[in-house]
Amino acid sequence: MESLSLTPAIDLMTGRIDLTHGAGGRAMAELIDELFRRAFANEWLAQGNDQALVDIPPGRLAISTDSHVVSPLCFAGGDIGSLAVNGTINDLAMAGARPLYLAAAFILEEGLPLAELARIIESMAQAARAAEVPIVTGDTKVVERGKGDGLFITTTGIGVVPPGITISGDRACPGDRILINGPIGDHGVAILAQREHLGFTTEVCSDSAALHTLVAAMISAVPEIHCLRDPTRGGLATTLNELARQSRVGMRVFEGSVPIRPGVAAACELLGLDPYYLANEGKLVAICPAESADTLLAAMRAHPLGTESMIIGEVIADPHCFVRLKTPLGGERLLDWLAGDPLPRIC
Numbered sequence: 001m002e003s004l005s006l007t008p009a010i011d012l013m014t015g016r017i018d019l020t021h022g023a024g025g026r027a028m029a030e031l032i033d034e035l036f037r038r039a040f041a042n043e044w045l046a047q048g049n050d051q052a053l054v055d056i057p058p059g060r061l062a063i064s065t066d067s068h069v070v071s072p073l074c075f076a077g078g079d080i081g082s083l084a085v086n087g088t089i090n091d092l093a094m095a096g097a098r099p100l101y102l103a104a105a106f107i108l109e110e111g112l113p114l115a116e117l118a119r120i121i122e123s124m125a126q127a128a129r130a131a132e133v134p135i136v137t138g139d140t141k142v143v144e145r146g147k148g149d150g151l152f153i154t155t156t157g158i159g160v161v162p163p164g165i166t167i168s169g170d171r172a173c174p175g176d177r178i179l180i181n182g183p184i185g186d187h188g189v190a191i192l193a194q195r196e197h198l199g200f201t202t203e204v205c206s207d208s209a210a211l212h213t214l215v216a217a218m219i220s221a222v223p224e225i226h227c228l229r230d231p232t233r234g235g236l237a238t239t240l241n242e243l244a245r246q247s248r249v250g251m252r253v254f255e256g257s258v259p260i261r262p263g264v265a266a267a268c269e270l271l272g273l274d275p276y277y278l279a280n281e282g283k284l285v286a287i288c289p290a291e292s293a294d295t296l297l298a299a300m301r302a303h304p305l306g307t308e309s310m311i312i313g314e315v316i317a318d319p320h321c322f323v324r325l326k327t328p329l330g331g332e333r334l335l336d337w338l339a340g341d342p343l344p345r346i347c
Contacts, residue, residue: 010034015114022108022142032140035118036106039125044101044136052136054101059160062097064088067154071345073120076190077205080153081124083281083347086210087232088157089131093212094228094284096167096219097159102128104138104155109148120151131210133157149345165219171226172247176315177293179286181214181300182207182308183259184236188278189267191346204263207282214305218286221299227287230280232347237276237335239285240313240323250318253335256328257312276325277338279346287315 010030020027037045044052066088070080078086085102092099104124108117128135161167190206211230218225227247231239236258244251260275268275282305288296293311300306323335 010114012115012118016110017108017112017114017117017142018110019142019144022140028140035114035121036138036140039121040128040135040138042134042136044134050137052101052103054136056100056158057160059162062092062095062159062161063156064091065154065156066091067152068347069149069152069345070191070347071149072191072194073116073150075194075206077186078208078281079120079123080151081120081122082127083206083208084153084155085124085127085131085133085135086208086281087347088155089133089210089212090230090284092157092159093210093215094167094230095159095161096165096215096225096228097161098216099131099133099157099159099212102133102135102155102157104135104153106138106140107148107152108140108142109150110142110145112150117151124153127210131212133210133212165223167225167228169227169229169243169246172243172249172287172315173226173289174249174315174317175290176226176287177290177311178240178251178253178313178315179288179293179297179300179309179311180236180258181211181284181286181306182282183261183264184231184280184283185260185264185268185275185278187281188235188273188346189264191279192267192271204261204267207280209282209305211282211284211305214300214303215284217303218296218299222288222292222296224292225286225288225296227285229285231283231285232281233279234338235275235277235279236285237274237323238337240335241321241337243285243287244318244321244323247315248321250316250321251313251323252316252332253313253323253325255325257310259308259310276335281347290314
């Protein structure tokens with residue numbers, strides 16, 4: 001992180017968030033100016049208004065809002081800041097949209113170290129710059145100690161879907177193929193490994209990434225993609241159940257085709273978890289016509305975020321909208337909904 005020239009009120013060495021940072025006075029203004037506005041600097045924030053006036057190119061407007069409550073705040077492969085940027089960009093990209101702008105709201109807990117906040121803000125700024133999607137407006141609030149778990153971030157994104165692109169969760173058809181851009185469960189295991197009370201270590205890192213450039217390459221190759229969805233909380237199994245219900249179809253997934261890293265598989269076996277239900281933050285599920293599947297797979301594998309892409313299943317007719325996992329031995333089991341999330345506070 002770049003060193004900051006700070007006023008005495010912003011002490012990154014020993015300073016912590018206190019209630020004056022949310023009271024609307026000098027301390028709040030200094031916090032916003034010296035941390036948030038400096039890290040996120042762009043022409044819209046420089047105007048200093050309570051809103052951002054932005055230009056929107058032709059097309060259908062896509063809007064998404066997401067709240068982030070990760071514990072721990074920093075983990076192998078990312079932190080709550082970069083996750084907030086990437087997650088909202090990905091939600092826009094799953095409609096085929098080109099993300100344009102982000103807004104961010106921060107709930108800061110009294111006692112949060114300013115050094116930790118500065119690291120997260122800089123990480124968030126770097127993620128936004130790398131994605132070329134600026135954070136153009138935002139808000140901060142401070143809550144009493146014990147009421148905020150350190151830091152909550154809510155991000156809102158807007159983007160534009162080009163004319164002629166129609167991607168939606170209700171468009172899967174029997175005969176379609178199901179693809180994924182890489183191994184599942186990395187984010188869930190990375191978070192799990194850093195929750196100190198578990199005493200569990202692994203080399204697996206979160207897969208947190210902004211997927212909009214991958215999606216753009218996919219759409220360029222196969223404009224007729226039917227569905228896109230990022231399998232975040234609830235994992236691949238929950239995402240496929242959501243899509244099956246939206247489209248009123250069934251799905252058959254081939255277990256031997258679903259990529260899972262050895263470290264993730266080992267962690268799941270040790271802890272009694274199912275990798276199909278673990279969160280991901282840099283993966284997408286794509287559903288396309290069967291005749292386009294090979295073309296789409298090639299386009300995905302040609303992109304840095306899709307080198308491990310696989311065709312993992314097919315859409316089938318099923319009035320019950322079941323998702324079935326076919327094992328290498330030829331048997332099947334249901335990938336049903338879970339009653340809750342096996343790993344809470346994960347994204």
